[in-house]
Amino acid sequence: MTEIATFEALLGGISATLDSEGLKSSHVFDAVVARGVEPNPPLPRVLANRLEAGGIRRLWTHQAQALDAVRGGASVTVSTGTASGKSLCFKLPTIERILNEPHSKALYLYPTKALAQDQLRALRSFGLTEVAAATYDGDTPKSERESVRKFANIVLTNPDMLHYGILPNHRAWGPFFANLKFVVVDEAHVLRGVFGSHVGCILRRLRRLAAHWGSEPVFILTSATVPNPGELAHRLTGLDFTEVTTDGAPRGPKLVAFWNPPFLDEAAGVRSSANWETARILAAFASAGIRTLAFAKSRKSAELVAKHARTLVAPQTAERIVAYRGGYLAEHRRQIERRLFSGELLGVAATTALELGIDVGGLDAVVMNGFPGTVAQMWQQSGRSGRSTEPSVAVMVGQEDPLDQYYVSHTQILLSRPYEMALVDTGNPNVLAPHLCAAAYEEPMEVDSVPTYFGEPATAVAEDLAATKKLVVRKAKGAPRARYHRAAHAGEMPVDLRSTGGPPFTVVDVSTGAILGTVDDASAHHQIHPGSVYLHQGDNWEIRELDLDERVALAEPVRGSYFTQPRTVSDIAVRSVGRSKKVGRAEFYLGRVEVTRQVVSYARRDIASGRTLAEVGLDLPQMVLETVAFWYTVDVPVVAEAQVGAGKLPGSLHAAEHAGIGLLPVFAMADRWDIGGVSTALAADTGLPTVFIYDGYPGGARIAERGFEQARKHLKATLQGIQGCRCRRGCPSCVQSPKCGNGNEPLDKAGAVRLLATILGI
Numbered sequence: 001m002t003e004i005a006t007f008e009a010l011l012g013g014i015s016a017t018l019d020s021e022g023l024k025s026s027h028v029f030d031a032v033v034a035r036g037v038e039p040n041p042p043l044p045r046v047l048a049n050r051l052e053a054g055g056i057r058r059l060w061t062h063q064a065q066a067l068d069a070v071r072g073g074a075s076v077t078v079s080t081g082t083a084s085g086k087s088l089c090f091k092l093p094t095i096e097r098i099l100n101e102p103h104s105k106a107l108y109l110y111p112t113k114a115l116a117q118d119q120l121r122a123l124r125s126f127g128l129t130e131v132a133a134a135t136y137d138g139d140t141p142k143s144e145r146e147s148v149r150k151f152a153n154i155v156l157t158n159p160d161m162l163h164y165g166i167l168p169n170h171r172a173w174g175p176f177f178a179n180l181k182f183v184v185v186d187e188a189h190v191l192r193g194v195f196g197s198h199v200g201c202i203l204r205r206l207r208r209l210a211a212h213w214g215s216e217p218v219f220i221l222t223s224a225t226v227p228n229p230g231e232l233a234h235r236l237t238g239l240d241f242t243e244v245t246t247d248g249a250p251r252g253p254k255l256v257a258f259w260n261p262p263f264l265d266e267a268a269g270v271r272s273s274a275n276w277e278t279a280r281i282l283a284a285f286a287s288a289g290i291r292t293l294a295f296a297k298s299r300k301s302a303e304l305v306a307k308h309a310r311t312l313v314a315p316q317t318a319e320r321i322v323a324y325r326g327g328y329l330a331e332h333r334r335q336i337e338r339r340l341f342s343g344e345l346l347g348v349a350a351t352t353a354l355e356l357g358i359d360v361g362g363l364d365a366v367v368m369n370g371f372p373g374t375v376a377q378m379w380q381q382s383g384r385s386g387r388s389t390e391p392s393v394a395v396m397v398g399q400e401d402p403l404d405q406y407y408v409s410h411t412q413i414l415l416s417r418p419y420e421m422a423l424v425d426t427g428n429p430n431v432l433a434p435h436l437c438a439a440a441y442e443e444p445m446e447v448d449s450v451p452t453y454f455g456e457p458a459t460a461v462a463e464d465l466a467a468t469k470k471l472v473v474r475k476a477k478g479a480p481r482a483r484y485h486r487a488a489h490a491g492e493m494p495v496d497l498r499s500t501g502g503p504p505f506t507v508v509d510v511s512t513g514a515i516l517g518t519v520d521d522a523s524a525h526h527q528i529h530p531g532s533v534y535l536h537q538g539d540n541w542e543i544r545e546l547d548l549d550e551r552v553a554l555a556e557p558v559r560g561s562y563f564t565q566p567r568t569v570s571d572i573a574v575r576s577v578g579r580s581k582k583v584g585r586a587e588f589y590l591g592r593v594e595v596t597r598q599v600v601s602y603a604r605r606d607i608a609s610g611r612t613l614a615e616v617g618l619d620l621p622q623m624v625l626e627t628v629a630f631w632y633t634v635d636v637p638v639v640a641e642a643q644v645g646a647g648k649l650p651g652s653l654h655a656a657e658h659a660g661i662g663l664l665p666v667f668a669m670a671d672r673w674d675i676g677g678v679s680t681a682l683a684a685d686t687g688l689p690t691v692f693i694y695d696g697y698p699g700g701a702r703i704a705e706r707g708f709e710q711a712r713k714h715l716k717a718t719l720q721g722i723q724g725c726r727c728r729r730g731c732p733s734c735v736q737s738p739k740c741g742n743g744n745e746p747l748d749k750a751g752a753v754r755l756l757a758t759i760l761g762i
Contacts, residue, residue: 002290002364004028007255007393010284018262021271024398025411026257031389034250037064043092044099050126056088061248063088066220070182074242075219077188079229082383084249086222087119090184093220097181098153099130106182107206107217108156111190113137113330114337116156119186121341123154137161139330149173159199159497162206167442170209177213182220189223189376191236193674193701194431196424198497200236201435204426204453205442207237212443224380227419235424238453252389256382256415260398260408269731274399275301278349278369279308281395285365286321286347287313292365294349295381297673299325299517300527301369303535305349321347328517352381364392370399371407373665376419400732402662402721409724423702427457429464430699436462440471440486447473447482507534510544510554519553525566525599525620528553532564532602548621561607566618568741571596572629572678572692574685583711584759586632590708593694595625595676603743625676628700630708632715633688634759642758644751646681649689652751653679654742655735657691659752660718662737664693667714668706673739675703712760719756722749 008026015022036058042048051057059067062080066089069076078089094106110116116135123133133154136145138161148155149172157166170177183206185191191199203219210217221233221241233241259281261272278294282305285292294309296302306323313321322345324336339345352372366385372378378396386392398408407414426432436458439445450458462484465471475482504518505528516536519528524546528534534541534555542558577591598621604614644652657679664675674696683690695703707714725734730749737744 002391004253004255004391004393006288007257007290007365007391010288010290011257011259011281011393011395014280014284015259020262020266021260022262024258024260024408026255027411027415029251029254029256031253032249032251035061035248037061037248039064039067039092044096046128047092047095047099047126050128054125059088059092060085062086062244062246063092063248065246066090066244067092069242069244070218070220073218075221075233075237075239076244077221077223077229077233077241078244079189079223079226080245080247081225081249081251082380083386084247087122087186089222089244090182090186090220091123094154094182094184095126095128095131099128101181102130102153103179104153104181105176105179106154106184107162107180108154108184108186109162110156110158110186113139113158114333115187116158117334117337118341120156123156136166149176159202163198163202163438163497167202167205167209168438170213170442174213177210178215180210180213180215180217183210183217185219185221185236187223188221188229188232188236189226189380191232192423193703194428194697194699195497196236197426197428197431197701198435200424200426201432201454202497203237205435205439207239208439208445208449208453209442224376224383225419226376232424235426238455250389252386253391254382254386255391255393257393257395258398258408258411259395260405261400266726267728269400269725269727269733271400271733274369274397275304276308278367278397279305280312281367281397282321282347282349283309283312285367286317289346290364291343291345292347292367293363293384294347294367294369295372296325296349296351296369297372299351300535302349302351305369306347307535309347309349317346320345321349324348324350329515352377364390366392366394368394368396370401371396371404371414374419375414375417378414379419400736401738402659402734403665405725405733406663406666406717406721425702427455428699429457429461432458432461433465433470436465436484437470437486440484444474444483444485447484450484505546505551505553507536507541507543507553507555509541510556516541516555521551524551524553525623526568528555529566529599529602529618529620531604531616531618532566533558533562562604562613563607564602564604565743566599566602566741567743568597568599570676570678570741572683572694574631575626579708581711583632583715584761585638586634586715586759588630588632588708588711590630590705591628592700593627593629593692595627595678595694596622597625597741598622599741625694625696626698627695628702628704629692629694630704630711631686631690631692632711632759633683633686633690634755635688638758639689639755642751642754644748644755648748648751649681650679651746651748652755653681653689653691655722655730655747655749655752656718656756657693658735658737658740658744658747659722660691660693660714662734663717663721664703664707664714666717667710668703674701715756716760716762719753719760719762722753722756725749 070093097104132152134148134152135156136148230241230243261277264270282294302323302325309321310318363385382394398404450462471484504520505524507516528543532543540558541555543553545554573594575592579590601617603612657677661675661677676696678692695701722734730747
């Protein structure tokens with residue numbers, strides 16, 4: 001067992017070798033004692049025996065509470081801490097029902113394939129012949145799918161397969177739907193924003209089809225701790241829920257530490273790479289035999305962390321450090337998962353694919369490469385270490401962006417912040433409309449039943465769809481009610497669950513034809529444009545060709561210590577204004593906008609120095625995004641009083657825009673990468689200097705709305721974030737942005753400070 005003092009000594013030892021920063025602070029959270037009870041009435045003897053064989057003789061209080069509620073016929077939402085045994089809250093009642101009523105069926109819904117595979121292993125470990133569990137997802141061979149439909153009584157799938165593969169083909173699933181007793185939605189806290197809204201519509205379509213086949217399943221939702229589990233569950237399904245929120249599971253002591261990369265040039269605000277610092281800590285822990293999971297925000301970052309860490313350890317340890325991310329082939333993911341579960345691996349650098357409740361088997365440490373985006377997500381990731389009552393450690397490495405630097409310097413604010421509300425809006429017409437079309441395709445809808453499943457806003461949306469001939473109203477002879485049918489000319493269901501615009505792109509080895517991985521549609525122009533460097537398991541590949549029609553990128557291995565950075569031009573047009581108000585001496589607006597973006601070139605940069613080696617033009621089509629934004633305008637007298645001349649105004653606005661984007665997640669449950677912005681010294685639609693900040697999703701995701709509502713607080717935090725940075729002219733910790741399409745030019749830190757201070761009257 002590794003003691004807390006050992007973790008502290010390792011981190012302190014690394015920090016002592018640095019000239020600046022490193023370990024900023026650490027906090028020890030005490031162990032928590034378990035509270036257990038006996039289920040009443042007892043579980044079936046065969047099930048109780050299996051639990052006892054696994055070391056479970058009593059249930060934690062929240063497990064027993066959930067079991068009682070489900071036995072009583074209530075839909076239940078369980079919101080407790082990471083590693084609190086939430087899966088038993090749905091496994092026990094579903095298995096109990098199958099043992100008592102063998103014809104019963106259950107559908108388990110997971111956000112990732114890896115989690116479904118892990119839970120399938122756990123179900124099969126019960127060794128009960130009565131339980132026939134199987135996964136049904138994109139990795140399931142077509143030759144096995146009919147068998148799953150016919151013989152499985154617990155089917156594990158994901159929202160994508162439920163939407164694309166199961167609901168449209170419900171007639172093939174008729175016996176399953178007719179006997180469906182339970183629908184389980186695991187890790188429901190990730191179902192927020194646009195994705196959560198889409199999944200909510202899918203669950204409502206599922207309820208409607210279950211009723212069509214004569215069943216009314218109980219829903220069981222589990223999530224990490226959120227402040228509104230009942231509201232979230234209701235918004236997702238339209239049903240009322242019993243909340244289970246009192247956690248009875250034990251916890252071992254945990255060290256939570258904060259690490260800031262050392263300065264390379266303090267005056268310029270240049271720090272060591274967060275990827276490198278994360279790799280340094282991962283390598284030190286792995287070398288000490290401490291099993292560690294390092295989380296990264298992007299696929300590229302996960303690859304780099306694993307690559308760097310392998311260079312810092314002995315060869316035998318390097319073989320036990322790998323990357324894990326989306327885009328790998330199924331057999332590659334399964335191989336890594338097996339090595340991780342067995343304890344063979346000492347270090348894994350992963351994207352959020354391993355963030356959720358996968359039993360990764362006794363991890364000692366987690367390293368977070370940057371603030372994950374929300375407080376809830378931070379605790380979810382940190383909870384991946386310490387899966388038993390043994391001590392564990394979680395380290396957050398601050399990246400060079402305003403939000404990370406704010407939290408690393410104000411750790412008590414972060415540690416004391418409440419969890420964010422998980423928000424979904426199934427009434428968003430941009431989300432709801434295609435699902436109504438999909439529902440009508442699956443089974444014609446009675447007109448007066450639409451609000452029953454999809455809520456009151458759905459009535460007007462369905463009427464609009466009928467007016468535009470996407471739905472057709474018909475009343476069959478002798479039928480009591482008119483029904484909506486999907487128009488024959490409507491084509492395929494136009495639903496993209498993550499609002500990325502289309503199917504992913506496949507990256508292929510040009511010489512062998514082997515598939516290296518996939519890249520989502522929204523990222524393709526930026527990540528796999530011709531000439532870009534694509535990372536796969538630490539190796540560099542250059543994209544030779546991007547076929548937009550076939551959605552294929554051809555790649556070949558490349559040597560060289562350089563990376564590529566795309567350059568983008570953007571334009572924004574106001575389509576409508578919903579609300580406005582005055583904040584200080586600026587006018588704030590909330591409304592709908594159209595953003596036009598185009599990747600026009602890329603820079604090839606030296607990894608060591610960041611120096612531009614070449615600038616190469618590109619010929620890619622424009623991308624258009626219709627979304628929601630808030631924006632503020634500044635009158636000419638305010639600009640003059642702030643002493644921001646015409647030559648400095650574009651850079652001052654640009655710096656304020658970047659800092660505002662970086663700190664907006666403090667006020668809205670969003671990630672910086674979910675937000676975009678445009679600033680201009682003379683906006684065509686306002687006639688004034690203007691800063692726009694918009695949702696990065698078609699139709700919006702309520703992020704800009706939160707920014708508008710919290711405008712004064714957000715503007716003040718933006719000013720404080722820029723002022724508090726120790727750099728002289730602006731750096732990634734305050735006004736530079738890693739996603740800036742203009743290469744962070746121009747930027748004027750001092751001008752932004754004067755302008756914001758004048759607006760606020762400070």
